[in-house]
Amino acid sequence: MTDIPPRPRLRLFVEVPLSAGVAVALEREQTHYLSSVMRAEPGETVLLFNGTDGEWLARIDRLGRSGGILIPEQMVRPQSAEPEPRFDPWLLAAPLKRDRTDLVAEKVAELGATLFWPVFTRRTVAHRVNGDRLRARMIEAAEQCERLTLPLLNEAAPLERILAGWPEGRTLLFLDETGGGEPLAGLAAGWVEGPVALLIGPEGGFAPEERALLVSRLFVRPVGLGPRILRAETATIAALALWQALAGDGARPPRG
Amino acid sequence: MTDIPPRPRLRLFVEVPLSAGVAVALEREQTHYLSSVMRAEPGETVLLFNGTDGEWLARIDRLGRSGGILIPEQMVRPQSAEPEPRFDPWLLAAPLKRDRTDLVAEKVAELGATLFWPVFTRRTVAHRVNGDRLRARMIEAAEQCERLTLPLLNEAAPLERILAGWPEGRTLLFLDETGGGEPLAGLAAGWVEGPVALLIGPEGGFAPEERALLVSRLFVRPVGLGPRILRAETATIAALALWQALAGDGARPPRG
Missing domain, CATH: 2.40.240.20 (Hypothetical PUA domain-like; domain 1)
Incomplete structure (x- = not known):
């Protein structure tokens, strides 16, 4: 016993x-x-x-x-109680004002992403990212949400550089607030095979030239989260939660 | 023209x-x-x-x-550009510390719920709710997210009283952090017919007697959001986003 x-x-x-x-x-x-x-x-x-x-x-x-x-x-x-997620999501997001970037880091850990990568875009207001503070916030969230692992934290980089060095085989889904994307729910329910990354832009959205650059890449697909314009941190939580529920470990109970 | x-x-x-x-x-x-x-x-x-x-x-x-x-x-x-949602979700949540209850109210509006109802439970830390402040926050969120309607705000009430007067025909899905529930994604994808309300407990979860009271009601079903323990405000956003994506208006583009 x-x-x-x-x-x-x-x-x-x-x-x-x-x-x-x-x-x-x-x-x-x-x-x-x-x-x-x-x-x-x-x-x-x-x-x-x-x-x-x-x-x-x-x-x-x-x-x-x-x-x-x-x-x-x-x-x-x-x-082994925390198996490698089947489509271990990465989360890329433009830094927001200080408190809200911290909140995004917390939610990335809480919602089971395996990597957080801050991305600088044209309309990103924040120009620096404090990696130590983000990491501390992710540790705190992992402690509280009962994860057995921590997400990795990549060093913040400009969008162009990230796209230029993108790893083969991983689909990049970007939240397109212009309405040009497919519903994320459909993709999560099986239209996309293999590992993914979710990309959420800054409050002002992507610049037209960034959107053009994104859709020009074969590994990129624009996605949508419905008719309301979500704040960046809401979109982060909504997209990760949806992905986990439909393609990740959402069917497992707590402490399973 | x-x-x-x-x-x-x-x-x-x-x-x-x-x-x-x-x-x-x-x-x-x-x-x-x-x-x-x-x-x-x-x-x-x-x-x-x-x-x-x-x-x-x-x-x-x-x-x-x-x-x-x-x-x-x-x-x-x-x-008419904002049609009555097919399963117009209500959102019931235990009040949290001040800032985070405001955040929940904001997200309720942003994610298209039609009613927000603060619920007092055994382990609810907050004992009062400032309706004027919550309403102001919901208006601000509706202005920014391009909704054409506001969610209603019900007066905060104890869980027992809300259950006693529950309207016929609406299913109450409560987020059960003990792991006893079905995955919310499955219910949203069609296992539940008709209008629903989502109920999120306080940080400490529901007391055992509250859980027993809830599951004793025929209109109540426990649901789960995966293996990690989510903070209350994260669970609110995750649950509403998932519901809208699968059973609500998630397939519509912005400004549609």
Whole structure:
């Protein structure tokens, strides 16, 4: 009989291997989060994951100013519980104003994309992207939504450069707010074979020359999400959720 | 030949009838928005809609401290351009922390729900809802996303009372984060007939007795959105977007 304790209230991503009895030293910020924010104490049980070794129950061994030590005790979910998604979606999006780019990064992790790639376009208002902050936000979202993996974060690049180096075999679906695209639902339900990336433009949409460049490529297809003009972050969530529900892992239950 | 001028940058919801040549007096806040925020001037053309008379081009006649006057000149989209959605979704959601309830209201309007109904549950953190603020946020979203109608806003009520007075013939789909539900995509693709409402619980989920009450009702079905635990506002957007794409107007292009 396996004896599984009640589900811990805390779940952390760590960047070290996980195996039974091998101590994990927390980073400074995680130590602060556990002790000062969450008021955890030595002896409390925490869930740990690192993207490759599954999910572990770990006990807090030490927690103080000098740092924190956790001891993994029991694997509770193998890495195989999160299979490679069949069409692992990538998400490309033009950076928005600061808070809303953070929100997009969070939703990319929460909705199971495997890669987030910020794209500079003509009408992109933001000209820089803080990768460290986006990554922190994705880790936090992965911790809370019970993912076993993190999305990769590609360095922000201009649209032209991304298209020039596009990987073979991956279809790029761009949200075309001019109404020229096919409904995304149909594509997700089986009209597109193989891996995809979803591309969402900035608030002002794509410039005409960008749209022309996009549709000139054989791997690109314009898609639509219905008659209302969605804000960029809404379109991101809607497109990813739809893709997961129809072509991804949407039929699986939580903690499956 | 109809001569349609370039699309105006401003679009406003007004609560008066719209017909050619009949002056529309703006409210104080809209006057302020047009003159001080958007720096509009008399002579500029604005789009107006009121939920029943279609969308109109109107010219700013006067704009000053004493108020603003617009003259509707030409209807550019009839009300019938936004047909009654076949399964007009309602959206019921537990209020979240202030900013995120506002976000939910915005997305309800943006994603074409016809009614927003805040629901108090056992684990709802917020105990009050500011209807005026939610309504203002929905108007703003409707203005920006090119809807011709506004969603209705029902007064917040406890879950038990809402269930007790539930209207006949409308299926209530609740997002069940315990994993007990059917995939929402399947239901949206045709397993449910007739009008629906989507119900999203608070961050902590439904209490066991609430879940039991829900599944005891014949008009209720638990549904799921996949293996990851979504934040409440993400689940709202995902569920509405999926419903519109599969059972609603998702196949129509923008400005159709």
